[in-house]
Amino acid sequence: MKPPFKFSARTRVGFSDTDAQGIVYYGRYNPYFDLARVEYLRSLGLLGQRLGGDFVMRANDVEYFAPAVFDDEIEVFVRASRLGRTSVTFSFEAYRVADDVLMVTAHQTLVYVDLAERRACPVPEEYRAAVVELEGDDVER
Numbered sequence: 001m002k003p004p005f006k007f008s009a010r011t012r013v014g015f016s017d018t019d020a021q022g023i024v025y026y027g028r029y030n031p032y033f034d035l036a037r038v039e040y041l042r043s044l045g046l047l048g049q050r051l052g053g054d055f056v057m058r059a060n061d062v063e064y065f066a067p068a069v070f071d072d073e074i075e076v077f078v079r080a081s082r083l084g085r086t087s088v089t090f091s092f093e094a095y096r097v098a099d100d101v102l103m104v105t106a107h108q109t110l111v112y113v114d115l116a117e118r119r120a121c122p123v124p125e126e127y128r129a130a131v132v133e134l135e136g137d138d139v140e141r
Helices: 026-043 125-138
Strands: 008-012 054-064 073-083 087-096 101-114
Touching: 008 026, 026 054, 026 073, 026 087, 026 101, 073 101, 073 125
Parallel strands: none
Antiparallel strands: 008 073, 054 101, 073 087, 087 101
């Protein structure tokens, strides 16, 4: 692991992820982040739970440092870095496994909403407890 990260997921660059220059197209990193976030939530027993609402994407920022190419294995580290009243921010770092080069960092903020009302509502306590159990003092609250 790479502190403060306590979880990671691996994937491999597919041919369809690359552009005409043979490198991963910038927009194709978001599915890698989604994969890591889903596996993180699965590990916490939170995947697919509908606790009265659902999370929707509010913000997504990405910074690029080094390219990846077809068939590179990538390890994406993910953590919940902030638990707000109605939102959760995830932080990501993606490394090329072969040489441990940092390629990309990102943050995603998801807001918990009441789907019927289409309004933000508090993140459920069960969700918060599971995240805090893994992240401890490394998650801002």
